[in-house]
Amino acid sequence: MGLQAVNLRVGDTVEQVVVDELTRTQLVMYAGASGDLNPLHSDEVYATRAAGFPSVFGHGMLTMAVSGRAVTDYVGDGRLRRFGGRFSGQVWPGDTLTTRLVVESIHDEGGEPFVALAVVTVNHHGEVVFSGSAEARIDP
Template sequence: MRADAVVGETRELRLVEGLSRTQIVQYAGASGDFNPLHHDEMFVRETAGMPGIFAHGMLTMGMTGRILTDWFGAESILEYGARFAAQVWPGDTLTATATVDDVRAGADATELDLTVTTVNQRSEVVLTGSAKVRLDSDRSGNRWE
């Protein structure tokens, strides 16, 4: 990211095409979150009244975070928060968009405020969020340029 970033600058990233049940269960194993809503089809249908299992919100948030780390590098992220707006189902394709909302240039670094949104293949918003990024003045090059 250049130190002369402008308000309104945007990046888009396809996060996953056709999220699989296996990916959801792998996340359960990695996170230790074995809530049956995310892996037990019978429980979800009979007890929770849902049509089927769905992804962990934190899986969606983690995948969405890639747009920030790919653009700026993990070391630049100061803050990242999100709100889960809708369930993510097996088979969903997710695309994230990050937009620069504010740029504060200082002598040693530039700080950016960003808005992050993730949508599914039907353009339904499944996650909204925000991030703050710090770019040191000696940092060169945009990872996506």
């Protein structure tokens, strides 16, 4: 049995560490898996000397993907109906990311219960790097 409407309240909050000390290897692995081979994410010399950044940094979609994992871990497989958001900060090697989910509403659509969630991911300094929302089907 999955997440149940009877067990949820507006304002319920859960948090999950989704990345513990992001590594350069993880950045390169994501680049290969996603096909986004922009050297800003994997070439330290290019990122620092040519582009002027302090280091390589994570893909925005990597941040969204790990945030999405927290959502699906909470609501269960095959239940997500909508997920989107905005990147608001860069993610650097060594960052630990935590995603917080807040129940915004529990509502019925066509006789089926759904939960709407606020999704916020912060780094270990408490800076928001991703914010968005999700909606998923839940059990009654």
